[in-house]
Amino acid sequence: MINLLLFPILIPFLFASILLLFPKNRLAQRWITFGTLLLTLFVTFVLLFKVKADGIQAITLGSWPAPFGISMVSDMLSVLLVLSSTLITLIVVWYSFSFIDRDRESYFYYPGILFMLTGVNGAFTTGDIFNMFVFFEVLLMSSYLLIVLGGEKIQLRESIKYILVNVISSALFVVTVAYLYSVIGTLNMADISVKIAEVNQPGIITVIAVLFLMVFGLKGAIFPLYFWLPSSYAAPPIPVLALFGALLTKVGVYAIMRTYTLFFTLDQAFTHELLMILAILTIVAGSIGALAYFDVKKIIIYNIIIAVGVILFGASQMNEPALMGSVFYLIHDILIKGALFLLIGIIIAITGTSDLRKMGGLIKTYPTLGWTYLIAAFGLAGIPPLSGFVGKLLIVQGGFEADNLWGSIFILASSLVVLLSVIRIFIYAFWGEPVKVQMLSSSVYRGLFIPAVVLVGISVLYGVGSEWLVPFMSDASNVMLDPTIYIKAVLGGA
Amino acid sequence: MEIIMSFVIGFLFMAAVYLMLSKSLLRIIIGTGLLSHGAHLLLLTMGGLDGDAPPVVSPGVSNYADPLPQALILTAIVISFGVTAFFLVLAYRSYQELETDNMNLMRGTEDHD
Amino acid sequence: MMIFYWGVVILISLSMLAFIYRLIKGPSVPDRVVALDSLGVALICMIGMISILAGTSFFLEIILLLAILAFIGTVAFSKFLEKGEIIQRDNDIS
């Protein structure tokens, strides 16, 4: 089965196409989607262990020889990300059964999610820079559908902004690929890496590196380019927001990590320094936002930006502990952000508002929800032994090893801000004077709460079992530290 | 030839930025269309403009153009076609819903709406 | 022979300039539509000439394509001017 690594892309795509045929049959839509995601998850597990056993899987589409055709490459980093994004999508779909209203369900909501998963998995798997652009567009097109679905006024307004920003960044992506092609003359990522090393990274390549940082930074929301994210993400309903928050920015972050560890490794004094400074500024900006708002959605959304900064800081250090920590933190963030958004969604559904000042006293009526939220919040802030701890520890250790004392201190300080911001939600929403709330019917509440608990449980397991995960993570970071492994897997024994 | 193309691309980008900074939503969409045209043209130019014949291998033709940029452009055109069409539908719907296509009147934050 | 074809290309370009003058100036909207239509026609001639000059018949497909697009554009413009909408829901009612 040399095509195994394509299955996480193909299965959602195939079933999404089938689902387009009967949009009105809601029950079939639900269960086919759920079954598809389970199947994808299973295939991804098989792929994970195959990658662990046999090393990087690579295939070139259409039986072309390697640098000419489109390569698909599944190394440990990408397969881990594919696994976690499929998992998150599965749980969000489960959550959507009780959350999403009838109109959206019968207007291509589930095909949209499956197409988005296709794009996300494809962007993680591809080994061709232009093909990455294509998969980005696939996921963006379906995210346009998801963000505007329902057609409320605020959604229409914010989606215009969102689409405009993404169209501009796509055009910039094409421009960047054009420059890269004119200098290097190839599009295969492994081949680009070889050729850049041959020409010894002249100035123009550094320009391209900064352009890539801009392009992926717009999608991944780094410091000066995050402006569109908070208001746009606040518009769609919670399950869509959870998917966006957990996955879309991470695709941009993954692309930055991939390009900066595979292509632009020779002029680290400039490019990685720039990346580090931007990462720290991102953390600062996110922290300010997370403390400034009284809107629960906004607080968690600004926490996305903080996490992006933390991951990129780790990626910019280019030593083993920091990169390993980045991978740890990336997957942790996908899981915990999904869980937090789902829990926030329950709180909003109960209180009917997203304004913290209008909430209070939920701990009396929904105690389990409160304690689950507290665990998730501690996990986000990185309290040992929960999941954020290992990643952050390794990133900070890498920062110290690379003599970036101040950056590491910022990371540590940001943990406090994160903790403060999420605990604020806990204090305002769960403690204090009880506010009159509408009781959810218990079946709906269970439908919302169980997926969220499952996700929190997975993230706790991820934190507790991190010792067991170290071999996987070190495989992932080894590929990033040493591009020759990747190149050898794609281009053959050369 | 590359010089002329550079000027054309620069002009397209200039016009696109001007249009995207205006208030009317329709102008913004036209601006994004121009922007992607400029990007496609840049991709074509950056692939090198040597070769007189079209990028099709046929008997007796040796000086054909590099086919890869053209394939990339076709893909990019398809994508930008889809995005622009979607954007137009969205603009139309939001014009119906919000009854304006002026971006200034569409502005608003969560505090006042 | 080549010089002749280049001369033809230059003459067509000059007429295209005249069409563009009418397109920019053209006091009413139908004037501009006429100019656009003629621009399409001149482009078709240009592609014929260029495919002779390049010595390849691959460009000839574009001739019919451009003709189709120019015609549809003209019809759509004039229908919009005349009726205020491009695609009618039902011709008998309005």
Add this chain to the structure above:
Amino acid sequence: MKTNDVILQTTTKLIFFIIFLFSIHIFFAGHYTPGGGFVGGLLTASGIVLLLLAFDLKTVTTALPINYTVMTAVGLLLAIATAAGSIFFNVPFFTHAFDYFELPLLGKQSLHTAMLFDTGVYLVVVGVTMTIIQSIGADD
């Protein structure tokens, strides 16, 4: 005011078939020469748009009762199924096969599995384009 569109409508009846034939030609020419599913699909869609321009939505939907969403889905399925056929032969995805056939009148012609993929693209393009045009155009 009801207007008389006889000239336009009569021409359209003729022109539509020219456009449609040409789009089929472009579609089949697409393997070795310029053309293919995307251009062919766009041309067919423009032919249908011409019909919509000359007649009205009601007439065209009675003449061509096609659900364009289903058309898009079928096209996507056809494209992915063709490409996925290579999985069963354990060769890389998208690997295509071809053979030569003797057809009456046309002589020796080659037929590729890539053409099936292109048929899918054709259907998707026509479906998406017409969905968009209908959703913008057919609104009061």
Add this chain to the structure above:
Amino acid sequence: MTMILANILIISTIVFGVIFIIVTAIGLVRLPDVYSRTHAASKSATLGVMFILLGVFFHFWFIEGHINTRILLGIVFLFITGPVGGHVIGRSAYLTGVKMWEGSVKDDLAPVLEERRKKQ
């Protein structure tokens, strides 16, 4: 000999076509109102492009040696659509109320429209 004859045929048709295209250009610039300009655009431009395409067709037939049916189809297409395009533009111009040149001598549509307006 045949080569020279072929070249003469090609050159004469293309020259004929270019003359018509230039006539169109002059007409579009010089003629006074949109109705007379549609004459230039629809009639002489169509004729011009038909002749040029015929020349291209002859070129590919006689010099390169293959008959390209797409050009013939294109000629037929332009022959049908060119006048129809002119007609459609002219009608829309009249119905949107573009003024005629003051030197016009005949307006047959005005009394018809007047009569129809009375009927309603």
